[in-house]
Amino acid sequence: MKSILTCQGITKSYGSGDIIENVLKQVDLEFFEGQASVLIGPSGSGKTTLLSILGCLLAPSEGQLLIADQSVNFFDKSSLTEVRRQKLGFIFQHAQLLPFLTIEENLAIVGRNAGMNDADIKQRLDNLLQRLELQAMRYKHPNQLSGGQRQRVAIARALLHRPSIVLADEPTAALDWLTGKTVVELLLEQARLEKAVLVVVTHDTRMLPLFDRILSIADGLLSEQQQTAIADNTFYTQT
Amino acid sequence: MIPFLINTMASVVIAVSTKMLSHNRMRFVMTVTGIAIAFFLAAAQIGLLVGWINTNSAIINNAGVDIWVMAKETRTLDYGTAIPRHRIQQVSSVKGVAWAEGMLVGWINWQHPEGKHITVEVIGLDNANAGGPWRMAEGNIASIRLPETVIVDELSKQALGTLHVGDEAEMEGRRVIIGGFSQGVRTFTAAPFVFTSIENALDYVPYYHYDEISYVLVRAVPNANILDIRDRIAQEVSDVEVLTTDEFAERSVKYWMLETGVGITVIITAALGLLVGAVIMSQTLFAITQDHIANYATLLALGFHQKTLRQIVLTQSLSLGGLGIIVGLVLFFLACNASARSPIPLETTPMVTMGLVAFSLLCCIASSWFSIRAIFKLDPVSVFHG
Ligand SMILES: Nc1ncnc2c1ncn2[C@@H]1O[C@H](COP(=O)(O)OP(=O)(O)O)[C@@H](O)[C@H]1O
Ligand SMILES: [Mg+2]
Numbered sequence: 206m207k208s209i210l211t212c213q214g215i216t217k218s219y220g221s222g223d224i225i226e227n228v229l230k231q232v233d234l235e236f237f238e239g240q241a242s243v244l245i246g247p248s249g250s251g252k253t254t255l256l257s258i259l260g261c262l263l264a265p266s267e268g269q270l271l272i273a274d275q276s277v278n279f280f281d282k283s284s285l286t287e288v289r290r291q292k293l294g295f296i297f298q299h300a301q302l303l304p305f306l307t308i309e310e311n312l313a314i315v316g317r318n319a320g321m322n323d324a325d326i327k328q329r330l331d332n333l334l335q336r337l338e339l340q341a342m343r344y345k346h347p348n349q350l351s352g353g354q355r356q357r358v359a360i361a362r363a364l365l366h367r368p369s370i371v372l373a374d375e376p377t378a379a380l381d382w383l384t385g386k387t388v389v390e391l392l393l394e395q396a397r398l399e400k401a402v403l404v405v406v407t408h409d410t411r412m413l414p415l416f417d418r419i420l421s422i423a424d425g426l427l428s429e430q431q432q433t434a435i436a437d438n439t440f441y442t443q444t
Numbered sequence: 445m446i447p448f449l450i451n452t453m454a455s456v457v458i459a460v461s462t463k464m465l466s467h468n469r470m471r472f473v474m475t476v477t478g479i480a481i482a483f484f485l486a487a488a489q490i491g492l493l494v495g496w497i498n499t500n501s502a503i504i505n506n507a508g509v510d511i512w513v514m515a516k517e518t519r520t521l522d523y524g525t526a527i528p529r530h531r532i533q534q535v536s537s538v539k540g541v542a543w544a545e546g547m548l549v550g551w552i553n554w555q556h557p558e559g560k561h562i563t564v565e566v567i568g569l570d571n572a573n574a575g576g577p578w579r580m581a582e583g584n585i586a587s588i589r590l591p592e593t594v595i596v597d598e599l600s601k602q603a604l605g606t607l608h609v610g611d612e613a614e615m616e617g618r619r620v621i622i623g624g625f626s627q628g629v630r631t632f633t634a635a636p637f638v639f640t641s642i643e644n645a646l647d648y649v650p651y652y653h654y655d656e657i658s659y660v661l662v663r664a665v666p667n668a669n670i671l672d673i674r675d676r677i678a679q680e681v682s683d684v685e686v687l688t689t690d691e692f693a694e695r696s697v698k699y700w701m702l703e704t705g706v707g708i709t710v711i712i713t714a715a716l717g718l719l720v721g722a723v724i725m726s727q728t729l730f731a732i733t734q735d736h737i738a739n740y741a742t743l744l745a746l747g748f749h750q751k752t753l754r755q756i757v758l759t760q761s762l763s764l765g766g767l768g769i770i771v772g773l774v775l776f777f778l779a780c781n782a783s784a785r786s787p788i789p790l791e792t793t794p795m796v797t798m799g800l801v802a803f804s805l806l807c808c809i810a811s812s813w814f815s816i817r818a819i820f821k822l823d824p825v826s827v828f829h830g
Contacts, residue, residue, distance in 0.1 A: 253828045262745060262825040283749065290747030297827055301742045303460070305467035314456045318748055362746075374828050 206237035208274070209369050209402045210259065215268035217254050228254050230425040232268070236370075241393050241403040243413055246422035252406045253374055255422065259404060260293055260372045261285045273369065290319055294363030294401070296373035296392070300355035302347040308334075308358050309343045312365050319366035326365075333361040337391060353384035360392050364399055371396050373405045382411070389415060457752060460743075461759040464736055472764075475728040479768025480775065482721025483804055487776040489714035490800055491790030493707060495783075498791050499630040500700050501693035503567070503637075506578040510670050512692045513544075513660035513677060516685045519703070520696040522565060522633060524549040524658030526651075527684060532570075534681045535660045540673040542665045545570035546657035548642050550649035551635065555614040556605040563635045564604070564615070568645025574661045576639050583609050583624020588640045593623035599787050600636035601625070615648045630787055632700060660684075718807055721768070726811035729761050733815035737822065744824035753822075757815045765808030769801055 217229040228251040236242065246252050257263035258270060264279035271277070272292055278284055289295075302311045309330065316326035334340050337357045347355055356376055363371050373392065377385030389405065389412055396403040405416070413419055419430040465472050504512070504521055513535055515525045524547075535544040548568030553561050569576045573585055581598045588595055594615075601607050606622045613620055615638070629637055646654055664673050670688050678686040687695065701707025733740070740753055780790045 257825050257828055260745070262828070286744070286747055286749050288747075289745065290749075293747065295745055295827070297742075301738070301827060303464075303739050303742070305463045306460070310459060310463075314460065315746060317453065317456050318746070318752070 206240075208235055209238055209272070210234075210236040211269075211271040211274075212259070213269040213271070215255075215258060215265045215270065217251070217258065217263075218266050227425050229258075229265070229422075229427075232427045234420070234427065236402040236404070238369075238402065239397055239400040240418060241396060241416050242405070242418040242420055243416040244404055244406045244420045244422065245408070245410065245413070248408075250422045251425060252422055255427075256372050256374050256404065256406055259370070260295060261288045291366075292369050294366070294368035294371040296356070296359045296363050296371070296376045298375045298378050300347070300352075300359040302355060302358055302362070304347050307344050307346055308339065308350070311347070311358065312362050315362055316365050321366060329365055329367075330361075333365060333395075336395060337361050351384075352380050353388055356380065356388045357391060360388070360395060364395055364401070367399060368401060370402045371404075373403070375406050375408065377407060377409060377412075382409075385409065386412070453752060457755045457759055461756040462763060464732065464739075464756070465760055465763065468732075468735075471728065471732070475724070475764050476767045476771060478724040478728075479721050479765060479808075480771035482717055482724060483769050483772030484775045484779075486714045486717030486721065486804070487772060487792075487800055488779060488790060489710050489717060490796060491776060491780060491792050492788065493701070493710045493714070494793060494796055495789040495791040496632060496706070496710075497697045497701065499789070500632045500697050502629065503575055504689060504693045504696060507575040507661055507689070508663070509574050509661040510664045510689055511662035511674050511677065512687050512689065513662060513681065513684050514658065514687070514692075516683065518685060520699040521692070522549065522551075522696075526653070526656040526658065527660075529655045529657050531660050531681060531684060532657070535662055535677055538673065538677050538680050540665055540668045540676065542663045543572070544660050544662045545572055545574055546642055547575045547659040547661055548645045548649070548652060548656075549658045550645060550652060552616050552649055554604060554620075554636075554638070555617075557611075557613055558605055562603065564638045565631065565633065565635045566615070566638045566640065566645050566649055568640060568642035568649075568657070570642055570661075574663075575659070577626030577629050579627040579629075581625040581627040583622075585624065585639075587623030588644065590621075590623065591644065592619055592621050593644070594620050594638045594640040595624045595626055596622065596636060596638055597629040597631075598625040598627055599630060603636055616650060618648060620648075628785070630789070718804060721804065722807040722811045725761065725765060725768075725808055726814060729757070729764070729812055730814045730818070732760065733757060733818055737818065738827075740819055741822055741824055741826045744822060745827040750820065753819050754816050757812050757819060758809065761808045761812035761815075762805065765805060765811075769804050773797075773801070 212232050212234040215229055215232040218225050218227045220226050244252050258265050261277055269276055272288060277288060312330050313326055316329060334343060337360060339357055342350055342354060377388055380388060393415055419432055421428055421430060513531060515527050518524055529546060532544050532546050535541060550566045551563055552566055554564040555561055576585055577595060587593050596604055604613060606613055609622055609624055611622045631637055642657060646652055664670055674686050674688055743753060783789045
């Protein structure tokens with residue numbers, strides 16, 4: 206399997222002097238092509254912090270991040286932007302679509318920014334809107350959509366430019382259980398189709414059986430749980 | 445659909461910036477209106493200044509001559525002092541001079557038919573009427589050859605109390621008859637112009653001798669080098685100053701605008717107008733940027749470069765400013781038109797207009813500084829905490 210994303214000894218602490226808070230302690234992790242992981246942990250345990258580092262949005266205090274075997278230079282903001290532009294897709298808790306653009310425009314500007322040509326953007330847009338059942342929403346503005354629809358648009362936006370890594374921070378927190386489950390299932394399905402590495406932070410333990418790997422953080426330490434056989438997890442899959 | 449229309453990142457910048465602006469239509473309209481008014485105020489001040497400058501040099505520029513000969517240290521046309529009348533003959537005999545004639549300027553008392561006194565500026569004209577009115581509203585310029593006959597401008601009918609050709613009034617206690625009305629000869633001072641012949645003028649103006657005038661107006665032979673002729677006159681005729689028409693116009697304008705402080709006041713007011721515009725612009729733009737700061741953070745997180753975001757802000761400032769300036773220009777041109785026949789006209793030249801627009805656009809760019817700084821300081825990691 207091809208290694209896409211690697212953390213080596215990543216440490217993150219906030220503050221200085223006497224009030225240093227060590228949020229991440231020596232995190233080592235490796236993600237492979239097409240792998241879908243879920244990241245769990247109590248509130249304030251550092252899930253968002255880890256995701257921000259993986260997303261080249263936040264510099265670790267120590268350690269290295271490798272994307273496609275290339276070490277990320279956290280000191281050069283412009284090169285961080287380049288990595289995000291080409292390699293990463295994001296889904297936030299609230300879809301964070303631009304309210305003044307239509308759904309189509311929200312998606313198209315990302316493709317354009319990634320350097321895709323007209324024909325490619327159009328074909329990709331048609332395809333994703335269809336896969337995510339959003340064709341009817343194409344010319345609408347975000348405020349005309351439901352929360353679940355908006356997150357589906359966010360999924361399309363995260364995948365449009367064919368990133369190798371997709372990161373989602375509590376994408377279902379603002380949705381009801383059923384809608385949230387559908388969104389996560391769609392996200393998993395589409396990311397697998399694209400062979401992207403997917404890391405999803407969630408509070409909802411009922412989602413765990415859907416993922417390939419379960420990562421949990423507590424006291425700054427990351428541990429991996431064994432994914433139990435789906436049969437043993439009927440509780441989680443009930444609707 | 446805009447992202448599909450144009451082939452580059454520019455399309456994204458344009459789409460995002462304009463749609464962000466038009467999203468809040470009310471604020472958009474208010475901002476453009478504010479900038480338009482500010483620009484109009486500044487333009488009106490400048491237009492007033494240009495109008496004054498034109499008024500100020502109108503007689504000089506419309507005289508149809510190339511060179512002016514005058515007493516030394518003459519600061520402006522209006523304050524000409526006496527030189528001997530035979531300077532006309534001396535100047536005429538200089539090589540390259542086609543013809544020369546005299547002109548007399550004096551300030552005297554005019555008695556309104558109803559009794560009140562006002563000061564007028566009498567202009568005495570020679571045979572060819574050089575330096576006289578260039579457009580007549582009523583009557584004929586030739587009438588000033590008649591004794592006691594004068595021409596005044598239609599704009600000063602009320603002030604002088606003479607509404608019709610043939611009306612009478614008094615200057616320095618002696619009768620004057622209106623022979624006609626000129627058109628568009630404005631006065632920059634409060635004193636209306638009264639045109640008549642040199643001979644008539646000498647009868648009224650007490651402090652001029654019969655053998656004195658104020659200026660010699662010179663027409664050069666065709667295709668001559670005006671500067672050479674100017675220098676030759678200065679060499680051959682003693683006790684005078686010799687200026688080309690442009691030089692004299694410039695000196696007159698400079699006197700009124702700079703030495704009297706009028707121009708400085710107007711320029712300061714114009715600058716204040718633009719400053720107000722820039723402040724409105726800067727505040728609105730900053731408010732818009734702040735309103736959308738989360739969206740900017742999202743764009744940064746999604747891999748848009750800082751440069752692109754700065755271009756979005758700049759595009760907004762230029763489009764708000766550009767629209768405001770266009771609306772302001774339309775208002776200004778309307779005002780120029782409406783004031784064309786008033787005593788205080790707004791006027792402009794292509795150079796002045798372009799300079800004003802360029803300066804205003806610079807103000808717009810400068811006013812985006814706060815917004816650009818806010819974007820500069822933006823950390824995309826904030827998206828996860830939005
Ligand atoms: N910018 C920051 N400055 C200081 N402390 C921070 C900052 N961001 C997060 N923290 C702290 O780091 C810890 C982990 O935060 P976070 O990664 O957001 O946790 P989670 O997403 O798991 O709830 C928290 O205790 C939080 O207070
Ligand atoms: Mg969090």
